[in-house]
Amino acid sequence: MHSLILSTAARYLLPLLLVFSIFLLVRGHNEPGGGFVGGLTAAAAFALFAIAYSVDQTRHLIGVHPRTLLGTGLLVALAAGCLSLLCGLPFMTGLWSNLALPSVGKLGTPLLFDVGVYLVVVGTVLMIVFELAEE
């Protein structure tokens, strides 16, 4: 089943949705958003691309296996929690830098933790979607 409209739309929607998902991720601490919903959005974008084209092309586009995303995400989240240990603070104490970015706010380990959540969600959903779609 190949639809020209869908595949053309998907080609433009994918980068837009990915940018939007990252937008959701980074603003999450102050405005509605966050790693979970950002990850879901990104995963939906890739799923759409997989439907419009093929799983193989989507895999090629992502470049890494979803389970790599999964593992990286877990490690990033864990590392975000462990950074405070290096400063002699209890596990998962938030550390903040004074550097502030527009629409993101201050940078700190909670954002890094959210990045981990984002990656885990993307990895999980894509792993299931790819497996189901590849049949």
Place this chain on the structure above:
Amino acid sequence: MDDSTTDDTGRGNDRPRLGVAESLLATIPLIAFLVAAYLTVTGRTLRLVWSWVPSLQVEASFQLDGLSLLFCLLISGIGVMIFVYAPGYFRGHRDRWRLYTWLLLFMAAMLGLVTADNVIMLFVCWELTSLTSYLLIGFKHESEKARAAALQALLITGAGGLCLLAGLLLLSRIAESQELSTILGAADALKQSPLITPAIILILLGAFTKSAQFPFHFWLPNAMEAPTPVSAYLHSATMVKAGVYLVARLSPALTGVPLWDNLIVAAGGVTAVVGGAYAVRQYDLKRILAFSTISALGCLMLLLGLGTKLAIEGAMLFLLSHALYKATLFLVAGAVDLGTGTRDIRRLYGLFASYPLLAAAAILAACSKSGLPPFGGFLAKEVVYEATTTLSGWATWATTIVALLANACFVAVGGLAAVHPFFGKPGEPSVVPHESPPGSSQLPAGGAARLLGWRLVFPPVVLGLLGIVLGVLPSVTALYFISPAMSAVMGQDIGVKLSLWHGFNLPLLLSVLTVAAGVGIYVQRRRFVAWVDAGGILRYAAEGGPQAAYRGSLALLKFTATWQTRILQNGRLRLYLITVLASFAGLVIAAFLYRVEYTQFGKLLNLRLYELVFPVLILAALAMAVTSTSRLAAVCALGVIGFALAMLFVLFGAPDLAMTQLAIETLTVILFVFVIYRLPRFATLSSRGVRIRDAVVSLAVGGMMTVIVLAATSAHAPSRVSQFFVDNSLAIAKGRNMVNVILVDFRGVDTLGEITVIAVAALGIFSLMRLRLEPSQVPAEAAADRTETTLAANGEDASSPSEQAAPDKPSATGRGE
């Protein structure tokens, strides 16, 4: 009779040289020994504390007093000998490094056990010794017997360990400290607390299982499946004494509590007699020694339970001398086994010519075991008799008789295990029973024995000689070993004077009587065994009864596990859901009925019209999803419900939830579409009754959830937790989006756990979908079903298999709907 001819070294014919690391293994325990010896000689006590789990006030604290040091010396000193011996014993064995690792781990755990001051630390080390014992008993893991023995030892000592943990926690709760040194100081508080009875029972369960006291003793003879160096180290000299150590450690606080004293004396007394008598009727060298170890452990418990100064003195002396001579005898037995290929005393005799040094070591050990002067065992036995004869009333008689019986059996065991293999003659009536041993025609007479390396001979000789040193230098023994240990056990400074010669008195007379009785038992062994077996009571107590109880409880456990798996985990997702949902709803509804005050709902109908649109939409979509006969339609209807819910979230000011709900709904629909391709055509399979049952459960769960939500929103007490989040979200966590701040900061650890669960679930789904059963595997069950069906279909002519298969059919396929 056991298979006593196993070669548990697994070696080949060639004898490879030892590597440097292997030959220097003994330096590790040697360092520990030197440290312990230095501390002993200088008479210093040490206390080391590290912070371990500060949030639970658990500290890794160690305290070295006289009792700890005595045990440390035994553990490290005998450890040196074991690590000299083991490389010779296991020369060229494939798995020898694994064994060395476990042995070292065991030694570390055991040293930790006897020095720990924190009860949690003590428990952890206690369980570590059980675990390493399990691994070491099961070292010959190809042998089913070894595996079963290892598991038995682990289950019994592990269960006892859990009891011990509960008991120690009770103690630390009463004394409000986890440090043993503080707990022992709170003796009065302990004795007055009502919790002391359960605490004592639990702690003694731990001590009795570990130290093989009746009726938990039966794992120890079975543990002889372990390689002999392991038996010598763990199951005679050190690990089995952990229970004795624990009782001695707690004595300053608990001696004088009647329950404590009586239980220990009773268990110790019975164990001493049963083990001793039963040792004499064994034929396997290691089993003889195992039962006599049980008896010795019983004696130690008995003495600690008596709790008088003399009894404690006797216990410490006996502990020391027993560890030395029993390890010697085990090491000799291992060397003999290696040299001749058997441990069956019916096939071992006249080995003196082949192994003169081993014979010397064995005789030294046997003399100490028999309590002959001038050996350490003599010192111990004299003090023990002095202790038992100075009690009052019937206790004096009972304990003296028990001690006499046990010691007489020790003399006989010494004869069987040490004298007969080296100096005996074939077919001696004292050894050979009515029936001749298996394969007795190919006896390895003295000359057929293999040559043994120095590593197998040197350690038993050294340990045997140490037995004399103990006795010849009684003042040294008293000053460095017994007095400090006694001070720790009695809780006050005590100086002890020991001497070999006490003059002609009652203990000496009893000693003479003991030796005479022991020689009598040895010479008249056949009669003694017949007497022991008479009525079968002792046999039942020593082997049959407890073993049967163990097997019975294991069978019960397996039956229960099978039963509950078949009922609860039957592999049908629908039934799982029904079980979970129905019990959830049932419990909550019961709670609501029980506590009616929560079921007051306020401001129910305060809704605007446009807010009602979405609930109505949800109900309509719900009706469609339930009644539709098209899967795609049902999925779309579910999607409508999800989007309507998201709109409700938007209306009621939860944009985060709404956004997530929308994303989830989108992905769910995509996933459903993928799945629908794979499903068979839609069909109604459930019967009417099943559908009604499902409807009832669904309505109950839905109704219950509705009631909960209504009740929760009408409750007026505001949650202090949410106020905390409102106050601190920006101030502490620097975020204005409270939901996200909770997720990544306040409850960040929860989220970390959740994403881990998500990741594991994803991997599970991934592997399930990748699981491609080979064509030969898939129909295995189906094929079995088909066979049964054809057999059953054969009708009246079907033979017995079909009759067995037929009743199985309904239970296999007719379960559920």
